[in-house]
Amino acid sequence: MNGPGDTTRTPGRTPAGTPYTVHGTGPRPVVLAAGAGGTGRIWEHHQIPALTAAGYRVVTFDHGSQAGGPEALAARTVELLDALDLPPCPLVGHSLGALAVQELLLTDAHRVSGAVLAATRGRSDVTAEALARAETAAADAGTRPPPAYEAYVRLVLNLSPRTLADEGAAAEWLDLFELAALTGESAAADRPLPPLGHRLADYGRIPVPVLVLGFADDVLAPAPLGREVAAAIPGARYTELPDTGHLGFLERPEAFNAALLDFLTTLAPTDPGVSHAP
16 A cells, blocks of 8 residues: 555557556546546645555546536547556546536446546536526626636635635635636536436436535535436545535535545455456
8 A cells, every 4th residue: 555655657559548646556546537628737735645545546537618418528538448458447537527427327327337426417417507598698708807806706606605605715715716717727627517417316226326415505516416416326425525615625625535534444345357348
């Protein structure tokens, strides 16, 4: 098993050009799929150190803000699994990444030993549709708010009231969001996109172990919608983390990592000799 000092990083690109990084040298692979912001770096401060210390070899990848919907990102994820010739292994998705993993579980479940779905949903809702219409209208009008205003909107959409009540923490998050807006790497791109239709009935066909993680104060992917996903998948577990908004894996990383690692220990060990062919 690797220790906390294992900081090995092996970058690469798939044949289609998707940048990826393999972190650590552990025998057990796990793939992390980010949300609509699309950068694998979002996992580096908290999840990758915890996973590599536990003996996992962690694969992250950049799919960009123009990744498309869940089906397109699912196809890109399968292409990554093929490029690295990975055996069936756990997939962890957040927001759009979770929606993509859900689609992959419907088409290529033989590639997956288990899945963690954070800040997910199986259908759209009124507020998600309203936000999508508003953002489409703003894009069509060619308007963009000043970075300071964008940072404030990102703050209240992505974080919990507990964090907002901590003035020091709120100020730090505002700085991060404003920097992202100024550099064009807005952390708010990590918003969930509405799924393609109502998918809950289809999720009854998912055959692998699944943990759905809901964030209690998430306004972009409300926890009750994640609970619906868990109820639709046979045998799925549901865990809800308190005092967490949409970026709960960054806001309360200790609680998130504990739930993640606890679930991974319940999965059958990945056998590198097992074929991933259908």
